Structure formats: structure tokens, C-alpha cells
Amino acid sequence: MENKVILLVEDCDDDVTLTRIAIKKNNVLNEVIVVQNGLEAIEYLFGKGKYSGRDINQQPELILLDLRMPKMDGIEVLHRIRADQRTTHLPVVVLTSSKEDIDRVESYQLGVNSYLQKPVNFEGLVEAVKQLKLCWMVINKASGDVCRNLEQTTLSVS
Numbered sequence: 001m002e003n004k005v006i007l008l009v010e011d012c013d014d015d016v017t018l019t020r021i022a023i024k025k026n027n028v029l030n031e032v033i034v035v036q037n038g039l040e041a042i043e044y045l046f047g048k049g050k051y052s053g054r055d056i057n058q059q060p061e062l063i064l065l066d067l068r069m070p071k072m073d074g075i076e077v078l079h080r081i082r083a084d085q086r087t088t089h090l091p092v093v094v095l096t097s098s099k100e101d102i103d104r105v106e107s108y109q110l111g112v113n114s115y116l117q118k119p120v121n122f123e124g125l126v127e128a129v130k131q132l133k134l135c136w137m138v139i140n141k142a143s144g145d146v147c148r149n150l151e152q153t154t155l156s157v158s
Contacts, residue, residue: 006064082110096118
């Protein structure tokens, strides 16, 4: 059986620890890959830099993305994810401390599946991930892009 992966793009060690605990506690997915900044996320997704040997056909099942990071912010990462045919379909949940309305608006305009503001209610995070898993099952059966239609109604949690 193939290992399912969450890509966690987060530069704060405490937030990484809390997110891993929430995921593990609820048996959401098997493995969490952590990258510390936006540039490293892009390198991971597209098999560049230290990830040059990685099979880019094996993409994560979910990306948890902070917006405020060094080297490349989350909005730029989201732009690049949505601009490339190999990654445009990947579900992305933003986890951010930003209180700026423009960040929320721009994230949804770029096709984020859910937007959670830190400090995160981790039950909300787990529920958003479970809803995405349900969406993946529907997509596998219906071969449609159902997630985009559900993004603000089913998956948005505060």
C-alpha cells in the first residue's frame, strides 16, 4: 500500500509540533513531510535542489501552507502550485497567523481549499482534512473536480 503524504510548509517549530500531534492523534494520514520555507516547498514539489531525485509523479495528498515564511511567502507558493499542470489539482489548506483580509481573499482567488487562522482550532484542522479525504474519494469515483465547488461551503473552518 502506498504511503499517503501531507506536505507541511511551516517555519515555526512549535506549529510543526502541534500540527503533527493533531494529525497523528486523529490518524489522518501516514506521513508528514516538513519544509521550512516556500522555496523548499517548490523544490520538493518540482524535484529541484536537494529533492532532485524525488519522483514528482508522487505528489502529496495535501499541502498545509503557512503564508508568512522566509525565502518565498505562501501566496507566491500558491501561485506556482496553481500555475503548473502537475500540481494545480493538489488540495491546499492555508494555516496562517495573518489577520489581513487581502491574504484570505487572494488565497481563495488562487484556489485554496480551506483557510485557517492561527492559533488553529486543531479539531477544525482535522475536520478540514477529513472533508478533503472525502472529496478525494468522490473524485476517484466521479473523475471530476468536486473540491473546487466545495471549497467555501464544506471545507472552510474558522
